Structure formats: structure tokens, C-alpha cells
Amino acid sequence: MTQRIGVVGGGLMGSGIAEVCARSGRDVIVVEANAPAAEAARARIEKSLRRAAERGKVDDPDSVLGRIRFATELDDLADRELVIEAIVENEEVKVDLFSKLDKIVQPGAILASNTSSIPIMKLAVVTQRPQQVLGIHFFNPVPVLKLVELVPSLMTAEETTASARAFVEEGLGKQAILCQDRAGFVVNALLIPFILSAIxxxxxxxxxxxxxxxxxxxxxxxxxxxxxxxxxxxxxTTKAVAESLYEEFKEPLYAPPPLLARMVSAGLLGRKTGRGFYTYD
Ligand code: NAD
Incomplete structure (x- = not known):
């Protein structure tokens, strides 16, 4: 079973993905954009592990943290068997990353994206290994929520999907559902219009x-x-996913309402900035 995992982006999702991989005994390298971001990812995981330990979910948080290395160079991912990308939800930036990863990560390794809405095919076609590219879409908070959506593109090999399923189900103890490579997959295609209606x-x-x-x-x-x-x-992220859904399906129910756009412009991004529809400490 896949042991050496790379995670690119150690934000909200990447740090959660790295944490669950390390908790399952895997060797993990997290690559962040720069040293302060890498340090923030480490602090986020440490805090989450401490909380899990207090609740009796993790026995030895230090040894879990010890299985995660933090880096700022993609070159450090050369020997990984599976790399999961969880950087900003921006197609151009992700395409650039996949083309770089393809040249660095050993042939045969799986390149996965945690994208919520960008077509997996767009990431697959910039690599020389489209049959080993798929979406592995976790849910927030990753250590808590059981669901993972597996998203093969038209070019993903069956063995790749099977290997990813074994990894998330037997390896991480999650439950996978299989989705078509369409914006929003299953859960967000239903959830985002619901949130937009509330806004x-x-x-x-x-x-x-x-x-x-x-x-x-x-x-x-x-x-x-x-x-x-x-x-x-x-x-x-909510706005970015809505925009991708709108672009794909051109249905008004997916169009981000003006209030959401203004809040994002103002930097009111929700919990991660301390203020969104509610205020957080
Ligand atoms: P985030 O903003 O919390 O984290 C993104 C991280 O990526 C940041 O720490 C940033 O420094 C880093 N980064 C950006 N460019 C980079 C690069 N070139 N190399 C290395 N690191 C880089 O975002 P998030 O909420 O963690 O979302 C990440 C991805 O996961 C997105 O594709 C999003 O759609 C997806 N996703 C989000 C959720 C959610 O609930 N937030 C759920 C499922 C999937």
C-alpha cells in the first residue's frame, strides 16, 4: 500500500490531508509556497493533533508530527508514490503545478488534486501520465469527515482509481464515492446552490x-x-467553486451573489480570517 505521500499546499485542507496520512502511519512531505507558510502549516497540524490527543483520538501526537516533513521545494517530492495537491483553487496555478510535478515525481506515481471544481482533465493533459492523474476530494475538516470523492478523468486508468480507493478506504479509514469529472462532483453540485440561496x-x-x-x-x-x-x-473557496459551476453549467442558481463577492473583496473569508457571516475569536 502507498506509503510515501506528498501534499502540496498546507492550508486548511492540505494540513488536514497531511495529518490524516501521518496518523495512518504514512511518511508525509508537505510543500508550501514559502517558509512562513510552511511554519503556519506545521503549527496548524500541531494544534489539530493536540486537540485530537485531548479527545483521546491520537495516542502520541509528537510521533505523528515526526512523520511529516515541511518543505518549500517541489524537488523534495521526487520519491513520493502519491502526491495530493491542495493549493489555491485557481486553474492556471494548478495547471502550472501539475506540469512541474510531472517532471519531478517518479514515473508511475499518482498525481491527485483535491480541487473542488476544476476539471481533472485540465490537470491530466499537461502531464505525460494522464492515466495516473485523478481527483481525490476530501471534506473539511479532513480529520473528522469520512467522505472522499474519487474523480477519474476520461483518461484515468482503472488501476489508478482502484489504488486511490484502497488508499483512502483501507489506508485512511475513509469512505469513497465515485464521481464523474464534472464541476462540483456530487456533493458541491448540490451544496453550493443551497449555500448561495441562503446568501x-x-x-x-x-x-x-x-x-x-x-x-x-x-x-x-x-x-x-x-x-x-x-x-x-x-x-x-465558496465563491471560486460557484464560479466554476456557473462556468460549466451556465445556470443562474450557481452564480455567486453580489454580497458574497463583496465579502471576499473585503477579506471577510469566514473562520480563517476571523470574520465572515459570523465573527470568530
Ligand atoms: P487555503 O487557502 O487554506 O490553502 C491553500 C494553501 O496553498 C495556502 O497555504 C498557500 O500558501 C498554499 N499554496 C498556494 N500556492 C502554492 C504553491 N504554488 N505551492 C505550494 N503551496 C501553495 O485553501 P484550502 O481551503 O485548503 O483549499 C485548497 C484546495 O482544496 C482548493 O483546491 C479547494 O478548492 C480544495 N477544497 C477546499 C475545501 C474547503 O472546505 N475549504 C474542501 C475540499 C476541497
Missing amino acids: RMMESGFATAEDIDHGLVLGAAHPQGPLALADLIGLD
């Missing part, structure tokens, strides 16, 4: 953020309301 409802003055969220929690048994969930996902 439009609040924007129009129809109801407050608190009342919308209480309504869905108490009336539909959702664990949290759509606006609190948008804050957790990150409003920049």
Missing part, C-alpha cells in the same frame, strides 16, 4: 443569518446552517 435570502433582507441557520439546524436537522458552513469552507 441571497439574507442579502434580500428576507431573514437574518442566525435565523436562516437556526431554521435549517432545527427544522431540517442539519448539523450546522448554510451560512455557518460557508464560513467554515471559506467564502473565497
